[in-house]
Amino acid sequence: MREGTPRRKAGPGAVLPGGRETRPVSSRDRDENAGFRARRGLGRAGVYLAVWIGIVIMIVPFVWMISTSLKSPIEILSFPPTWIPTGHYLEVTEDQWIEVYVVSRDEAAGTVTVQPVESVDEPAGVPAAEGEMTVDESRVDDRIRLRFRNYVEAWNQAPFARYYFNTIFVTLFVVAGVLVTSSLAAYAFARMKFWGRDNIFVLFLSMMMVPQPVYIVPSYIILVKLGMIDTYQALIVPWIAHIFSIFLLRQHFKTIPNDLYDAAIIDGCSRFGFLWRVMLPLSKAVLVAVVIFTIVGTWNSFLWPLVMTNTPEVRPLQVGLARFSQEQGTNHELMMAAAAFSIAPLIVAYFFAQKQIIQSLATSGMKS
Amino acid sequence: MTWLDRLKRKKAMDPVTAALYLVPAGVIVVVFRMVPIASAFILSFFDVKMGRIRGFVGLAQYGRLFQDPTFWSSLGTTSYYVLGVVPISLFLSLFIAVLLNQKLKGLGFYRTVYFLPVVTSLVAVSMVWKWIFHPRLGLLNYFLSLLGGGSLQWLEEPRGIFEMMAGGLGWSWWPDGLAGPSLALVAVIVVSIWRGMGYNIVIFLAGLQNIPDQYYEAARIDGANNRQVFWKVTWPLLSPTTFYVLLSTTIVSFQVFTQIYLMTGPPVGGPMGTTKVIVYYLFEKGFDAGGNMGYASAVALILFMIILSLTLLQRRIVERRVYY
Incomplete structure (x- = not known):
């Protein structure tokens, strides 16, 4: 299983096994090859496409693992799932933000029902129901929030x-x-x-x-x-x-x-x-x-x-x-x-x- | 003592010195390999409970084994698994290897990525895929919903896939015997293919790179197209590699355990026992339920016989077609 085995090149004029000689490349051959290469160019795109589909399939489970590992227990439950773990923040007063869970969204009314996350240091869990409030969508901001705490936990x-x-x-x-x-x-x-x-x-x-x-x-x-x-x-x-x-x-x-x-x-x-x-x-x-x-x-x-x-x-x-x-x-x-x-x-x-x-x-x- | 004497002495037969060098490995191999393998054979004729030998029972355990429907269904499940994993894995990895062999830029990168799952522990891989297959929140059902499909139960689906396909075509009746592997088992098959492909790709790539360029060029000059080049040059010259990959994938597949243990159930082997493979059956009998180790040894011996005869059979059939 050695890699990089020297590949024997058989260029024009090289003697093939059996004693036959390859023809030297003439100008006519080159023209034929041009058409051949164009078709192969298209094939080459297909090759890359197939290889990349495979690459994505190989990688996605790892990405999904890392992504999930950085989410909050609430975000896990969201469907469709998010790729980048996102935290929701509510503006309480000017420039004062607290983290909240989004309970539901009302697209038509433009409001969001949220619950405050009690404290960042508290163990994961669903917060008490009494904190629920419905606020205007503009007051809630989504930011990337990576919960490295999951690893410690x-x-x-x-x-x-x-x-x-x-x-x-x-x-x-x-x-x-x-x-x-x-x-x-x-x-x-x-x-x-x-x-x-x-x-x-x-x-x-x-x-x-x-x-x-x-x-x-x-x-x-x-x-x-x-x-x-x-x-x-x-x-x-x-x-x-x-x-x-x-x-x-x-x-x-x-x-x-x-x-x-x-x-x-x-x-x-x-x-x-x-x-x-x-x-x-x-x-x-x-x-x-x-x-x-x-x-x-x-x-x-x-x-x-x-x-x-x-x-x-x-x-x-x-x-x-x-x-x-x-x-x-x-x-x-x-x-x-x-x-x-x-x-x-x-x-x-x-x-x-x-x-x-x-x-x-x-x-x-x-x-x- | 002259140098010649010294040389003669050192080159002479010296069983004592040789034995000293062999002892460390030899003792381990004898105690932890040879003796266990021989005992597996002997134990299958004894009643052994929780590590204690209770008495000789002759062939009684084989008799009970052959009458146990769970044993037969576990054999069936294992066969489905092997028949699912081996051809698809072989085809896909050969396909990717042939693509990668076309002097692609970044070959090293592609190979590294395809091989990544091989280095990852099966336990972790199984956990991640179980989550991907989650019926409600899983990634796969999300992708299906993007494509406009309904969600599937994946690891919790005991129905056979052929039966499900027939159902999808609107047929209300489908023969029980032809239900095929459960969707749950298919999910496990997918994971095994995903995890093992990189290894096969690397082996195929090495095989492909051993085929001298001259053959390809000669074929091109004679006007062969891509398909002809593959079937007339690549395929026959690659046959020893293909044979090796076929054999090793089959042997490994027969021993599947970890994926089943982590992804299915509870109870393991579920839903409705449709993913209970032979090694899990062995594990369950020998270590879980009362530790019936004589019985488990009988299972082990059957497993060994199957793997051995398949190896010999494949060698027989393929040997004639392998071009060396």
């Missing part, structure tokens, strides 16, 4: 700080573990001779083909027997060996010439020293790929931690978010805020290193 309604910590903690350990165990095992598979090496390797690879739901029940029982259920170990230990990483590293280690190994050994380098000082520094690109897909995989994993944890002390972010979503029910603005701050770290990282991340995740899928 969502954060505080569930132990998200703990969930965040758990996910980061688990991810760090899994990444470190995968790096250590995979490098060692890949080194053994690539460089050492021992009985049954290739059979063991094939056996490892075949394990990779078995989908997680198939072995999750026995895994649960094993973790119960080991006393690991509802501990960090349940989320870390089973995942610190990653077969695909071993495979990737082994393939890469095999490309490093044997002469290098011989030379290093003659110079008095130990086996481990060769791995540490020569092999790993030469495998930086592969190691980065391993780190990336391990982070993304651990951060986003759901079924495993859902089954293996049941207290907030060890519960990772995704499971916490799912619980929050099921508990909240109708507070869509809080749910969207929680969704937004849960995906934020990976999205930010993605924008800084999208090329590496795309490449790493595309590789991680290429199992078969």
Whole structure:
């Protein structure tokens, strides 16, 4: 999955496979091409249109998530929905504005029925009905009002700080573990001779083909027997060996010439020293790929931690978010805020290193 | 000791050293992969409740499983899901990839955006889409109203889409067996396609860029039009990539869980059980209702058999047509 593979250009006069030669471009050809290009120009607009429709479909859910996360609970209920969160303000006296909720609008009479929002600091909720008043439309002004408070509120309604910590903690350990165990095992598979090496390797690879739901029940029982259920170990230990990483590293280690190994050994380098000082520094690109897909995989994993944890002390972010979503029910603005701050770290990282991340995740899928 | 001795010694077979290097990964793989996979097979013949083995029951659990209508309907639902996701996702991502491969300006940007959902957690994605599908306040019904359509119940609609279409045409009667996947399941299918497309696009793009330009130019010189170029050059040369995407999308689709768990219900699998897929059925049996883990293992084994045989079948059928 290398990008930027050099594209072989076959210009005029180039020899095509089969020994045929392309004709040099004559002036007649150019004229024909002009008409062709005009038609293609129209096609090109269509191409851009199709691509952009797709782009909009990809982006809209994210925009909608952010937009919702910044609205007031009242604005959520407005249909048709607003894209830019808007607050309504009523002019009480000259240059004195208070925020109000719009209860209803009477287009014909030009009046608006509003309720004052008691206090900006008060928790979200529908204000008392007695505040309702009908005023002239001109006294109400709409301004963009982004309710960042939703994020604080969502954060505080569930132990998200703990969930965040758990996910980061688990991810760090899994990444470190995968790096250590995979490098060692890949080194053994690539460089050492021992009985049954290739059979063991094939056996490892075949394990990779078995989908997680198939072995999750026995895994649960094993973790119960080991006393690991509802501990960090349940989320870390089973995942610190990653077969695909071993495979990737082994393939890469095999490309490093044997002469290098011989030379290093003659110079008095130990086996481990060769791995540490020569092999790993030469495998930086592969190691980065391993780190990336391990982070993304651990951060986003759901079924495993859902089954293996049941207290907030060890519960990772995704499971916490799912619980929050099921508990909240109708507070869509809080749910969207929680969704937004849960995906934020990976999205930010993605924008800084999208090329590496795309490449790493595309590789991680290429199992078969 | 001369350098030659040292070299000989280091190159000789050394099972002990090799074992030391293999132990850390090996122990984990054996304890948390091999043993569980083997036990899934064995456990399906035992009565296991809440993690305790109560006794050998032979094939009794398979017997009960095959008599459970919920099991069959969950298989049906999963098939609908796979048949919905795989072809559409394949078609759309190939379509977009071919468009993006025409040396568009800003390819990097387009690719980044299409890939964005892949990096986003499925939990968050499901929450956002559930809100988009909201029957009263959702964005999708708003768009429908802009287009002059009526609002739909989306995730709360148990009726099959073919039945609904027939209803839309004014037919009052439609055979039950042909109702098709519920609109709720279709909504989940849409989300899965949206989320997985970027990945397939990236794979297709890589495949397309591996096709040498000469073939295209040769075809053009021979007077081939766009359609001919696609079917005679791109499609056959891309077939290994297409085959890979087909296989991996199918395998992943069979294991759908998170979207169902977060978007449907309550209770999960609703409305009227029309979105209860096989992995959720497994989860429910094994971890929710009384923890009948032997039974869940039987389900797991059936799932494994299905995925395995589909993989082999696809390999068989497609292999002959794949141009290498």
